[in-house]
Amino acid sequence: MNLNEENSKPNKNENNPFSLPDGYFGSFSQKMMHKIELVEELKEFKLLSSIDKKSPFITPDNYFAHIEIKNELTAYSKLSSVKNENGFVVPELYFETSANSITTKIELAEELKGYPVLTSIEKQNVFVAPQNYFEGLSHTVRGKMFAGQTEETSVVRILHLVFSKKTAYAIAAMLVISLGLYFYNSGEETVSGDCGTLACMDKKEILKSNQVSNMDEESLMNLVDPVQLSKNLKKASKTSDKKDEKNYVLENADVNDVVDEI
Amino acid sequence: MGISDEEILKMYREESSRNMALHHLIEKYQQKLYWQIRKIVIDHDDADDVMQNTFIKVWKGLENFKEEAQLFTWLYRVATNESLTFLRQKQKQNTTSLHPIEYQLSKSLESDVYFNGDDIQLKLQQAILTLPEKQRIVFNMRYYDEMPYEEMSGVLETSVGALKASYHHAAKKIEEFLTAN
Numbered sequence: 107m108n109l110n111e112e113n114s115k116p117n118k119n120e121n122n123p124f125s126l127p128d129g130y131f132g133s134f135s136q137k138m139m140h141k142i143e144l145v146e147e148l149k150e151f152k153l154l155s156s157i158d159k160k161s162p163f164i165t166p167d168n169y170f171a172h173i174e175i176k177n178e179l180t181a182y183s184k185l186s187s188v189k190n191e192n193g194f195v196v197p198e199l200y201f202e203t204s205a206n207s208i209t210t211k212i213e214l215a216e217e218l219k220g221y222p223v224l225t226s227i228e229k230q231n232v233f234v235a236p237q238n239y240f241e242g243l244s245h246t247v248r249g250k251m252f253a254g255q256t257e258e259t260s261v262v263r264i265l266h267l268v269f270s271k272k273t274a275y276a277i278a279a280m281l282v283i284s285l286g287l288y289f290y291n292s293g294e295e296t297v298s299g300d301c302g303t304l305a306c307m308d309k310k311e312i313l314k315s316n317q318v319s320n321m322d323e324e325s326l327m328n329l330v331d332p333v334q335l336s337k338n339l340k341k342a343s344k345t346s347d348k349k350d351e352k353n354y355v356l357e358n359a360d361v362n363d364v365v366d367e368i
Numbered sequence: 369m370g371i372s373d374e375e376i377l378k379m380y381r382e383e384s385s386r387n388m389a390l391h392h393l394i395e396k397y398q399q400k401l402y403w404q405i406r407k408i409v410i411d412h413d414d415a416d417d418v419m420q421n422t423f424i425k426v427w428k429g430l431e432n433f434k435e436e437a438q439l440f441t442w443l444y445r446v447a448t449n450e451s452l453t454f455l456r457q458k459q460k461q462n463t464t465s466l467h468p469i470e471y472q473l474s475k476s477l478e479s480d481v482y483f484n485g486d487d488i489q490l491k492l493q494q495a496i497l498t499l500p501e502k503q504r505i506v507f508n509m510r511y512y513d514e515m516p517y518e519e520m521s522g523v524l525e526t527s528v529g530a531l532k533a534s535y536h537h538a539a540k541k542i543e544e545f546l547t548a549n
Contacts, residue, residue: 197370210516217510217535221543227492229512232485233406239416240402244394247423248387 370396373439380430394423397440401447407508408451410473410497412482418454422447441522448505448523455501470497495545499538506531507538 148155179186218225371392379389401422406415426446433442459469474497477483477490485493496504505524509515510531517528524531 206516207514210514214510214514218539221539223546224492224539224543227488227546230485230489231403231512232483232489232493233403233410233412234482234484235402235406235412236482240398243398243419244391247394247420248390250420251390251424251427252387 377430377433377435377439390423390427393426397443400440401443404444404508404513405447405451407512408448408505409454410493411476411480414454414458418447418450421454422450425450438522441519444523445525452501452505473497491546491549492542495542495549496538498545499541502526503534503538503541506534507542510535511539 145155176186376389376392376396379385379392398419402415402419405418405422406412409415409418422443426443429446433439455469462469462472465472474494477493477497483490483493496507499507502524506520509520509523510517515523517531520526520531521528526534
C-alpha cells in the first residue's frame with residue numbers, strides 16, 4: 107500500500123501526524139504539466155522569462171476588508187442606505203495642534219517632577235465669572251465702542267436719503283459746527299452796546315479770559331477804545347460822586363434837619 | 369464648527385459686515401482672553417474693564433494686523449499688556465497703601481465672591497502673586513494654559529530659553545512658598 111495514498115486521507119494513519127488536502131496527488135501531475143507548458147511557452151522570450159513574475163498592481167489599504175464590511179451590511183437595508191459619514195467634528199486646527207499639546211503635556215509633567223508640593227495640588231481654575239457674563243459681553247463692548255458714532259451716523263443716514271453721501275457728510279459736519287457755535291455763544295452773557303474792545307467788556311469776562319493774561323502791555327493798550335473808555339469812566343465818576351454825596355449827608359446831617367426835610 | 373480667523377478678517381475687510389466681524393471676534397475669543405486677564409488682575413470687575421479695553425484696542429489695531437501672524441497670539445499679547453498697564457495704573461492710584469499691588473490682590477482673594485478655591489488653592493494663588501510680573505505671566509501661561517514655549521515666545525516676544533528659565537524660577541519659588549506656608 108502506498109504510504110502517500112494512505113496519508114492523503116486525513117487522519118487515516120494515526121502513526122503519521124502529517125496530512126494532505128483532499129485530491130492532492132490526483133491533481134498534482136496535471137498542475138505540473140500546466141507549469142511546464144507555461145515555462146516552455148516563454149522559453150523563446152528570454153527577457154520576458156527572466157522577469158520575476160508578480161503582480162505590480164495594488165489595492166487601497168483595507169480594500170477587501172471594506173468590501174467584506176459592505177457585504178455584511180447588505181442584510182440591513184436601512185442601515186446600509188445611510189451615508190457612511192463621520193458626524194463628529196473637532197475644534198479648529200485640532201489635528202494640527204494635538205501633537206503639540208500632547209508633547210507639551212509630557213514636558214509639563216517632566217518640568218514639575220522636581221516640585222512635589224506643587225504637583226500634588228489639583229490643577230483647576232479657581233476663578234469664577236458671574237452668571238451669564240459672557241452672553242452679554244459682545245453687546246457691552248460693541249455698545250461702548252460705537253456709542254459716539256450712532257447719533258452721527260443716523261444724522262448722516264437721514265441726510266443721505268435726500269443728498270449724495272459726500273453732501274450728506276458735509277451738511278452733517280456743518281450742522282455739528284453751527285450747533286456747537288450756537289451753544290458756545292448762548293452760554294455767555296451778551297454785553298449790550300458791545301464795541302469789541304476791553305472798555306466794553308465786563309470785568310469778570312476780562313479776568314476769565316486766559317488770552318488777556320498772556321498779552322503784553324502794548325497789545326492790551328491796542329485793545330482799548332479811548333472814547334468808550336472815557337465815557338465809562340465819566341459814568342463811573344458820576345456814580346461815585348452820588349455815592350460820596352449820600353455818605354456825606356448820612357455822616358453829617360442832624361436828625362432834626364432830616365425830620366424837617368421830610 | 370466655529371468661525372475661522374480668516375473668515376472673521378474677511379468680514380472685517382467688508383464695511384457692510386464689519387460690525388458682525390467684531391461680534392464673532394468677541395464670541396470666539398472672549399473666554400480664552402477673559403481667563404488670561406483674570407489670572408493677572410485677579411478681580412472680576414477689573415478683568416471686565418480690561419476685557420473691554422482689550423477688545424477696543426484690538427478693534428482699532430485690526431486694520432494694521434499682519435495676517436501672517438496668528439490672530440490669537442496677537443490678541444493674547446494685547447490682553448497681557450492691557451492687564452499689566454491696568455495693574456500699574458491701579459498701583460499708582462492707590463496712594464493709601466504702602467504695600468505693592470500684588471499684596472493687595474492676594475489679600476482681596478480671601479474675600480472674593482468670585483473665587484471658589486479651597487485653602488490650598490488660595491495658597492497657590494498667593495504664591496503666584498509673590499512672583500515678579502513676568503514670571504507670574506509665564507507661570508500662568510505654562511501651568512494653567514499649557515502653552516508651548518514657542519507660542520508663548522510669540523506672545524511675550526521673549527526667547528524660548530528665557531521663558532524656560534523664567535518658568536523654572538517661578539516653580540521653584542512657588543514650591544518654596546508652599547512648603548514654608
